[in-house]
Amino acid sequence: MTALEQLAQQFTSAYEHSNYEGASQLLPKIKLELARNNLIIPSKAVSTPDLAAARQVLETGVFVSVNRRDEAEFSRLIAQLKPFYRSELNLPPSPNKNKITALYLLVLLSKNEIAEFHTELEALVSTLDVNESVESDQYLRYPVLLERWLMEGSYDKVWKAITQSSQVPSPEFAIFAETLVRTVRDExxxxxxxxxTSLPIANARHVLFFDSDRDVIAFAEQQHGWSIQNGIIYFPTLQEKEAELEANLMDSDVPLSNSEKIIANGLEYAKQIETII
Structure with a gap:
């Protein structure tokens, strides 16, 4: 038995026994052995069984990183796995591909990287067979529906889908869905x-899906321009938002949020229209 085969067996055993920390410690050694055996970057020059085995090890690594909530390692493994899914390698279909792709889509959604989300989705659709569809797959359907509901503003549907275990296709999705909670509340x-212009704290608690007034107040105190008086949350006016945004645009050291970028683009467009008129 080679060093790679021994490591792969230990790694798989640790994962199957939910020893994610132990599996994580073995992963760098496995990647090194894969590189030594010309398996870290797939090639037609390597045998199909060896490529399939290398792919399975990396896929297991993805699930280990999810359970460890290690998003950085998850992203690295996704990048390393993508070449293994190329059709020209003629590898047998991976039963984990759609699940892993759906997890990646979920991460992109939780980071509000919508453009990248659609790029990945379009690339996936182009590889599906004629009789396949994204919504026919239990894993792929999950992030696609979440994104659709977010765009529609159907936050109650999103909230149920990410907080009720019966709505989640597998435990791995429940782990990454946790990160969507903040994204949904921000939206x-x-x-x-x-x-x-304002909302009573009790109403805000319901709208933002909080369990207590204390949680609402803590959230409100973190929002720019929100103020609380006599049990009511007051939101910043449009003029206040524009003034703050213009100040941030003047200060290159202040990073803009996604919503601020959208507003900034809108303001610039409005100024251009005024110039034309």
């Missing part, structure tokens, strides 16, 4: 700012 908060 709701932005919508609330645009729709209302």
């Amino acid at each position: 709701i908060a932005l919508s609330a700012e645009n729709a209302y």
Whole structure:
């Protein structure tokens, strides 16, 4: 038995016994052995069984990183796995491909990287067979529906899908869905700012899916321009937002949030229209 085969067996055993920390410690050694055996970057010059075995090890690494909530390692493994899914290698289909791809889509969604989300989704769709569809797969359907509901503003559907275990296709998705909680609340908060001038804390608790007034107050205190008086949350006016945004645009050291970038683009467009008129 080679050193790589021994490490792979130990690694798989640690994962199957939920020893994710132990498996994680073995992963760098496995990657080194894969590189030594010309398996870290797939090639037609390598035998199909060896490539399939290397792919399975990296896929197991993905699940280990998810259970350790190690997003950085997860992203590295995704990048290393993508070449193994190329059709020209003629490898047998991987039963884990759709699940892993769906987990990656979920991470992109939780980081609000919508453009990259759609790029990955389009690349995936182009590889599906004629009789296959994204929504027919239990794993791929999950992030696709979440993204659709977020764009529609159907936050109640999103919230149920990420917080109710019966809605999640596997435990790995429940782990990464945790990161979506903040994203969803940020989206709701932005919508609330645009729709209302103020909200009673009790109403905000319901809208933002909090369990207590204390949690709402803590969240409100972290939001730019929100203020609380006599049990009511007051949102910043449009003029206040524009003034703050213009100040941030003048200060190159202040990074803009996604919502601020959208507003900034809108302001620039409005100024161009005024110039034309």
